[in-house]
Amino acid sequence: MDISAEFISIGGNRNPAAADWDAGGLRFLAFGADNSIALWDPLDEGLHGIRLVLNGHIKAVNAVKFFPTGSHEKSVLLSGSADHTLRIWRGHRYPEVEFEQIKTVIEHQGQITRISTLARPGSDIFVTGSSDGTVKIWRLVHDSDFSEIDVELLQTIALSPKYFPLNIALASLDESSIILAVAGTRSTIQIFLSRDTYFDLVASLTGHEGWIRALAFTWETSDEDSDLLLASASQDKYIRLWRVHRGEELPAVSNALTDPALGGLGKSLSNKAHRIESASAKYSITFEALLLGHEDWIYTASWRHREGKLQLLSTSEDNSLAIWEPDPNSGVWICITRLGEISAQKGSTTATGSAGGFWVGLWSPDGNSVVSLGRTGSWRMWTYSEPEDMWAQQVGITGHTREVKGLCWSRDGSYLLSTGSDQTTRLFAQWRRDNKSSWHEFSRPQIHGYDLNCIDSITDSQFISGADEKLLRVFDEPKGVADILNRLCRIEATTTELPDAANIPVLGLSNKAIQTVEDDEPVANGEDDEREAVDPASIVRKSTLDFNHPPFEDHLARHLLWPETEKLYGHGYEISAVATSNDGRLVATACRASSIDHAVIRLYDTKEWLEIKPPLKAHSLTVTDLQFSQDDRYLLTVGRDRQWVVWERGSDSNSYSLALSHPKGHTRMILGASWAVSGLKQPTFLTAGRDKTVKIWQFSSKEYQLKTSISMASPVTAVECLRQSIPNRLVFAYGTEAGELGVGAAPISSLDQAQVTGVRQNDNPGKAINQLVWRPTKDDEKLQLGVGSDDTSVRIFEVSLA
CATH class of the missing domain: 2.130.10.10 (YVTN repeat-like/Quinoprotein amine dehydrogenase)
Known part of the structure; x- marks a missing residue:
């Protein structure tokens, strides 16, 4: 029997250090996904999504980093986790893409929060930071083709005063020295300099007013006498640039400090020079520029030289991703591109609210694409188009960020529905075009306020889900989603009387059916109360749902909900299981229970949505699973009380009665x-x-x-x-x-x-x-x-x- 993975969907961890795109090696993007590491090739034209998921860590993965191998045939990946371990993985492309775990190192006493490597191949030094308040310097010991890999601990730096290192940056300062910047849960940046392989603290850079979330070094130009630049981004909403200049002379004062846009702020910006000395030269570190523009915490900052220009990419909690570069005339750093969402739509994190910030921002190896990870676990991607001189959004990947609890296919098998503890229900289907096909998320029918536990299809365009809120909700497919599935997946709609779309009213949990409006149609307030303003985020324009590719995350999070048509009440505790009869006429449900009165199975008819009484009593603890036989003659239920029960349908076809039971079907819960x-x-x-x-x-x-x-x-x-x-x-x-x-x-x-x-x-x-x-x-x-x-x-x- 041959079993092979066709499709994997998994959401990314909300940790800025938990993703890295391999600039050399196999060119994969690796990201932490719960306790695992997912590997994705964002530039794959077939859009096959996640290729591999690496299992090994036993707690959440906080940090991943590719080690530069200088070879396109091999990748070495370093990962650090909340389980205190550092793991080393080796990947190769032929005969098929595969990664294997080579080594597990346990040296830190706390969670590993960050891993940093030197960007140049040939350097074997890497650094880890941990919540135990230490930074460890390592050497990767390997042969030329990385067939043998080991690690050697060179030094442990105990951070003083103690703080958590959220960020570490490394750069080669000259032939004899490496410069190391460390920052985290304080507002200062500590600079260390190596003599041989031993690092000493040589400077502390002050200026930020919040925790520092991102650090990145780069050379200003490719010239030999170029200065080194350090970018630091903080929760104080600012990015600061620092210049490391060689020689006794201080660099010319940056024009950026006298930028009139800074107003009175420019006068208070300290330009104190920190002088440091390596074995072969003297250097100064001075404050270079302050980048203003983000409206909330900044999580990542990363450099890229694109076509002779130096650019900086930053991502923020304000739902935007910014690309900065210096103005060629004045030297003032300006934001040349802003991607993401408009700040006006920021607010609650419901279906009509914000995306909850961008946690990760990465350049592609060629610098022509950027990706970012948001609160919902989804990756977005933009690619630069030269003829149009603009960044166009591309199809990314999506996935649940918490446990997946329920799964069901539509009645005809055309799409798959999943639901889970991240309080969302997602619809996956196959995008069919030309001779290609690939799986994607095409709709997010339910974005909820409670953890969702179970789901089942009633018809091809209707499903029911149960949550921790003690009731079940029934959803109907809207016309907008049916059109998208028909156009892109060749799934024909089974019914024509459908609402256009759905939205969630402010402070509500029930998806309401709404009509889409034409692009040029003005939106009038409701007639009932003229003072009641219309929320612009609740309006769906027809053009919003007209696209020829799988929906982007912004569509999924806002416009592709399903309207709710029924609520089913009756259970006293969190819903644990649901099943629909094969003829679609009955729904059986159960809830968490510790007594025979609550461990009942309730039946509802799907025509009037009325409960068929009395409920079925036999179990004494939570019913964990239930299923109708193919001819609907029997209903099978099992539970934590170790018993299975078979119920038989009565003469009126809607009532079931106890036919058989085995109180000790298993020796432990079923x-x-x-x-x-x-x-x-x-x-x-x-x-x-x-x-x-x-x-x-x-x-x-x-x-x-x-x-x-x-x-x-x-x-x-x-x-x-x-x-x-x-x-x-x-x-x-x-x-x-x-x-x-x-x-x-x-x-x-x-x-x-x-x-x-x-x-x-x-x-x-x-x-x-x-x-x-x-x-x-x-x-x-x-x-x-x-x-x-x-x-x-x-x-x-x-x-x-x-």
């Missing part, structure tokens, strides 16, 4: 259940439990039989049977608490002879798998399996049965 394909001689179902087993059961009128029990290496958290009929075989997928994924098959004539095939270790999710869903397909198509897990990823695997 976490997953699934009906086998219909057409077997006896009804057959599978259960999966914390006792590390998957069990196959069959039953007749009043008797059940355990056909086989398959043991796994760790607790089994999800199981799902393939609903398509495979001749003479029962096929199922399972997922474990350790993130192991596998597919099993058993001959129908002898179910006790089940064989299981695991996924390659590198393709497994990094944490517990919460839900598995087989894609409903026509017989001639490949089998595809959707996987949602605690490592924040949504994955689609292709399975070919031998």
